[in-house]
Amino acid sequence: MIPRYSRPDMTRIWEPENKFRIWFEIEAHACDAQADLGVIPKDAAKAVWERGKWEIDRIDEIERETKHDVIAFLTNLAEHVGDEARFVHQGMTSSDVLDTCLAVQLVQATDILLADVDALLAALRRRALEHKNTVCIGRSHGIHAEPTTFGVKLAGHYAEFARSRDRLLAARIEIGTCAISGAVGTFANIDPKVEAHVSKKLGLTPEPVSTQVIPRDRHAMYFATLGVVASSLERLAVEIRHLQRTEVREVEEFFSPGQKGSSAMPHKRNPVLTENISGLARMVRAAVTPAMENVALWHERDISHSSVERMIGPDATVTLDFALARMTGVIDKLVVYPDMMQRNLDALGGLVFSQRVLLALTQAGMSREDSYSAVQRNAMKVWREGADFLTELTSDDEVTSHIPVAELKAVFDLGYHTQRVDHIFERVFRDA
Numbered sequence: 001m002i003p004r005y006s007r008p009d010m011t012r013i014w015e016p017e018n019k020f021r022i023w024f025e026i027e028a029h030a031c032d033a034q035a036d037l038g039v040i041p042k043d044a045a046k047a048v049w050e051r052g053k054w055e056i057d058r059i060d061e062i063e064r065e066t067k068h069d070v071i072a073f074l075t076n077l078a079e080h081v082g083d084e085a086r087f088v089h090q091g092m093t094s095s096d097v098l099d100t101c102l103a104v105q106l107v108q109a110t111d112i113l114l115a116d117v118d119a120l121l122a123a124l125r126r127r128a129l130e131h132k133n134t135v136c137i138g139r140s141h142g143i144h145a146e147p148t149t150f151g152v153k154l155a156g157h158y159a160e161f162a163r164s165r166d167r168l169l170a171a172r173i174e175i176g177t178c179a180i181s182g183a184v185g186t187f188a189n190i191d192p193k194v195e196a197h198v199s200k201k202l203g204l205t206p207e208p209v210s211t212q213v214i215p216r217d218r219h220a221m222y223f224a225t226l227g228v229v230a231s232s233l234e235r236l237a238v239e240i241r242h243l244q245r246t247e248v249r250e251v252e253e254f255f256s257p258g259q260k261g262s263s264a265m266p267h268k269r270n271p272v273l274t275e276n277i278s279g280l281a282r283m284v285r286a287a288v289t290p291a292m293e294n295v296a297l298w299h300e301r302d303i304s305h306s307s308v309e310r311m312i313g314p315d316a317t318v319t320l321d322f323a324l325a326r327m328t329g330v331i332d333k334l335v336v337y338p339d340m341m342q343r344n345l346d347a348l349g350g351l352v353f354s355q356r357v358l359l360a361l362t363q364a365g366m367s368r369e370d371s372y373s374a375v376q377r378n379a380m381k382v383w384r385e386g387a388d389f390l391t392e393l394t395s396d397d398e399v400t401s402h403i404p405v406a407e408l409k410a411v412f413d414l415g416y417h418t419q420r421v422d423h424i425f426e427r428v429f430r431d432a
Contacts, residue, residue: 005280010321013108014314016056022101023073024052026198027088030180033197034190040087047084052077070094091190095301096180099214102309103176104202106222109317110172116324117165117229121158123331125432128154132421135414136250136341137352142242146352147345147417150250150336155428157236164229171225174218178202179210184300212301216294219309223291226316230284233323237274237281240330244271249340254333273330280323287312345414349382350389356411357393364402374398 012018028048035045054076063072071094078085089097132151137144180195181187187195192206199206207214243250253271255261261268290312294305345352354375361371378392378399390412394405403411 005322006318007321007325010109010112010318011314013105013112014318016059019101019105020054020056020059020073022104022202023070023097024054024077025202026097026100026180027074027077027092028052029198029201030090030092030194031088033194034087034090036197037191037193039191040090041084044084044087048077048081048088051081053080068094070097091182091188091194092180093183093212095213096182098306099210100178100180100198100202100204102313103178103204103214105313106175106317107172107203109313109321110168110175112321113226113229113317113324114165114168114172116321116328117161117168120324120328120331121161121165121432123328124154124158124161125429127331127334127336128152128158128425129429131336131338132425133418134336134338134341135345135418136338137345144344144348144352146355147414149418149421150338150341152421152424153239154331155425157232157239158432159428160232160235164232167225167228171222175222176204177207177214177218178204179207179212179214181207181210181212183212185210185212213297213305216291216297216305219305220288220291220295223287223312223316226320227285227288230281230320230323233320233327234278234281236327237277237330240274240334241271241278244274248344250337250344252335252337253330254335273326277323277327277330280319280326284316284320284323287316348389349387350412351379351382353389353412354379356416357399357408360407360411361399361402366402370398 028045031040031045031048034040035042054073058076058079059069059072062075063069066072066075074085074089077088081088128151130151131154132149134150135147136150136153138146138148178195178199179185180190180198181192182190195206198204209215240251240253242248244252252269253273255269260266261270261272290308294308297305358368358371358375361374362368366374374396375393378389378396381387381392382389390409393399393408400408
């Protein structure tokens with residue numbers, strides 16, 4: 001995490017104060033359950049809640065000697081609780097605290113990411129409706145294909161991020177499990193009712209088989225989901241970057257008063273925000289492979305996953321949070337140029353209607369092969385010579401022998417290509 005790409009609500013989740021607070025709650029709730037079971041005195045559980053305190057500097061000091069973070073925390077906690085601290089951590093192992101805490105943190109992070117996605121969805125919906133009927137050229141392989149609308153483009157991204165929201169909800173459930181099962185996960189020294197109690201208090205569900213650690217397939221799925229969301233962000237970012245190119249100029253990131261685009265060239269207005277999002281998406285995806293490799297731990301546990309998760313947990317969630325918020329700002333203020341969209345539509349002299357001419361000829365009785373050949377030979381004149389497609393077609397006797405000129409002109413109707421935009425919007429925004 002670096003401050004430049006961090007937002008305070010998400011970074012707060014990964015700060016030591018929040019981590020140790022969760023550790024304390026895990027231990028204190030476990031003491032309550034142990035007291036209810038008669039394993040420890042009720043006064044001891046009460047003392048933990050009443051006198052439980054910790055100091056980050058002191059924990060760090062103890063850890064430098066013990067080389068064990070959980071023991072350092074428990075030692076510092078005992079300095080405040082007193083004699084009753086001997087009942088803390090009864091039957092538990094470090095992974096019970098660490099894994100359950102990580103689950104809580106990832107759930108907290110997911111709640112922020114869900115709010116981020118909701119904000120982006122709202123921005124996409126608003127701009128899609130605004131440009132529902134703003135006609136522009138669709139491209140395949142980067143080459144002009146057929147007309148679409150800018151609203152339809154944005155509606156497609158809205159639908160994709162709606163799926164991202166569903167995936168994040170599923171990931172939240174997947175990662176939100178609690179393990180208080182003791183060494184090698186057998187509950188030999190702790191009653192499963194303790195785990196059930198702690199789970200309920202923390203808003204988690206008990207892990208069915210924890211083998212001392214929560215199985216890392218859950219974490220692999222979680223970070224893979226973040227990677228997919230990041231990829232969706234990059235797809236939208238790349239679309240905007242392409243549309244902002246000087247030769248295209250159909251949209252543009254908002255350029256604020258006083259903003260500078262280049263230290264050398266004062267005229268520059270660069271898509272720096274979406275370029276930044278593309279880069280951030282790569283960093284989020286960089287967490288996916290290590291998370292996958294963490295699945296294969298030795299036997300009931302090892303800690304080869306630990307160093308990885310201490311980095312990718314904060315880095316991936318903080319980075320994705322920032323990227324989602326940045327994209328929402330981009331969409332909110334995106335400058336759209338309908339006149340340039342129309343100019344680009346007209347740039348190839350009507351070639352965008354080639355399929356409609358092809359279909360009209362086949363419906364008029366020509367074979368598909370002959371129809372394709374007739375349309376293509378006229379289209380190639382437009383490509384090579386800059387001719388007008390309709391003019392070339394109306395001068396082609398083979399074409400006009402099947403389609404009268406008046407009917408041929410009617411084929412060049414943009415409304416034909418937008419006739420089902422309402423249908424698309426109904427499907428996408430029905431429940432929005």
